[in-house]
Amino acid sequence: MTTRPVDFLLIGLGNLGSDYTFTRHNAGFLFIDYLANVMALDQKRTVPPVFQRRTALSADVHDVEFSYQKGNVSNSLRIVLAKPLTFMNESGVAAKKIMDFYQMTDPKKLIVISDDINTLPGALAIQDGGDLKSLAGQKGQESIATTLGTTNFIRFRLGVGKPPSGSLTTIPQWVLGPFSKEGKEMDLFAFLMGHTTQALLDFVQTNDLKLCRKKFTKSKKIPSGLAPIDSLAFPVRIEGM
Numbered sequence: 001m002t003t004r005p006v007d008f009l010l011i012g013l014g015n016l017g018s019d020y021t022f023t024r025h026n027a028g029f030l031f032i033d034y035l036a037n038v039m040a041l042d043q044k045r046t047v048p049p050v051f052q053r054r055t056a057l058s059a060d061v062h063d064v065e066f067s068y069q070k071g072n073v074s075n076s077l078r079i080v081l082a083k084p085l086t087f088m089n090e091s092g093v094a095a096k097k098i099m100d101f102y103q104m105t106d107p108k109k110l111i112v113i114s115d116d117i118n119t120l121p122g123a124l125a126i127q128d129g130g131d132l133k134s135l136a137g138q139k140g141q142e143s144i145a146t147t148l149g150t151t152n153f154i155r156f157r158l159g160v161g162k163p164p165s166g167s168l169t170t171i172p173q174w175v176l177g178p179f180s181k182e183g184k185e186m187d188l189f190a191f192l193m194g195h196t197t198q199a200l201l202d203f204v205q206t207n208d209l210k211l212c213r214k215k216f217t218k219s220k221k222i223p224s225g226l227a228p229i230d231s232l233a234f235p236v237r238i239e240g241m
Contacts, residue, residue: 004078005078005102005103005104006078006079006080006102006104006109007077007078007079007109007204008077008079008080008109008110008111008204009079009080009082009098009099009102009104009109009110009111010032010035010079010080010081010082010111010112010113010200011028011059011082011083011084011091011094011095011098011110011111011112011113011144012027012028012029012030012031012032012081012082012083012112012113012114013027013028013029013084013088013091013112013113013114013115013138013140013141014026014027014028014029014030014083014084014088015087015088016085016087020176021233022178022179022232022233023175023176023177023178023179024115024160024174024175024176024177024178024179025088025115025175025176026115027113027114027115027158027160027189028083028112028113028114028115028140028158029083030189030193030232030234031113031158031193031196032062032081032082032083032113033049033233033234033235033236034193034197034234035081035193035197035200036049036051036062036064036081036234036236037049037234037235037236038197039064039066039079042066043066043067047237048235048236048237049062049064049235049236049237050062050236050237050238050239051081051083051236051237051238051239052238052239052240053085053238053239053240053241054240055085055241056097056101057082057094057097057098057101058084058085058086058093058094058097059082059083059084059085059094059097059098060082060083060085060238061080061081061082061098062080062081062082062236063078063080064078064079064080064081065077065078065079066078066079066204068201068205070205075205077204077205079204080098080102082094082098088139088140088143089139089140089143090143091112091140091141091143091144092143092144092145092146092147092148093143093147095110095112095143095144095147095148096147096148099148107148107150107152107153108128108152108153108154110148110153110154111153111154111155111156111200111203112140112141112144112153112154112155112156113155113156113157113158113196114138114140114141114155114156114157114158115138115157115158115160115175116137116138116157116158116159116160117137117160117161117162117171117174117175118137118157119157119158119159119160119161120159120161121159121160121161121185121188121189121192122159122188122189122191122192122223123159123192123217124156124157124158124159124192124195124196124199124216124217125155125156125157125159125217126154126155126156126157126199126209126212126213126216126217127154127155127157128151128152128153128154128155128209129151129152130151131151132145132146132151134151135151135155138157141155141157154203154209156196156199156200158189158192158193158196159192160174160175160189162174179232184226184228186229186232187226187227187228187229188226189232190226190227190229190232191223191226191227195216196216198216199212199215199216199217202215202216
C-alpha cells in the first residue's frame, strides 16, 4: 500500500463471534463489509475485499485507495476501513492503536459507525463534538471518546430503534438480537446502509459535514417500496493472524 497519509479512518463497531454476527449491535461491522464491497465494485474490482487481521492493532483492516471523478477532475483518497477485534466496550483500545500506527492526530479524520437505539430504524444520525452525554447509550463510542480524550471525531449512527412499546424485551436483549425479516426490518437496514454509503462518500469528497448532515439526516420518513433482501452477509476475506 502507498505511503501517502491516510485521508480517513472508518471504524465500524461490533462484537466478534458467530452469536453476534447479524445482531443490531453489529450494525457497524455489517456496514463496513457492505461499504468495502460497494467501493470494490465502484473501482471495478471483481474479488471480495481483503481485510488483514492485525492483532497488534486489535483490528481487521482494509487499506484502500479510492478513486473518484468530480467534474473533469480525477482525485483519490486513502481510506482505511477497520473492525476492532476487541469487544464493543473496549473499542477505544483498537481506535487508538490504529490511529497511532497510521500517525493520525486529527480526530476529524476518524469516522466511527455504530448502531443507535435513539434513532429510528432506517434513519441516520451524524454527530461530532459535544460532551460525553451525546454518546450516551453506545458503549463503543464512549470507549473511543474516553481513550482518545476527545469527542471531536465524527459519528455516523445507524438507527435500530428500541423494542416495540409494551414489549418485555430489554434494551440489551434488543441490540443483541438479530435483525428480523418481520416488519421488513432487514430490508430497512439494507436501505440504511445504502443511504449511509452515499452520505459517507459525499462527505469524504467534500469534507463538509454540515452539508452532509443537511442532505442525509433531514428525512425521518420510512421509505416506500423497499427492495427485499435475504441476507446481511457481504463477502470479505480475512488474511493474516
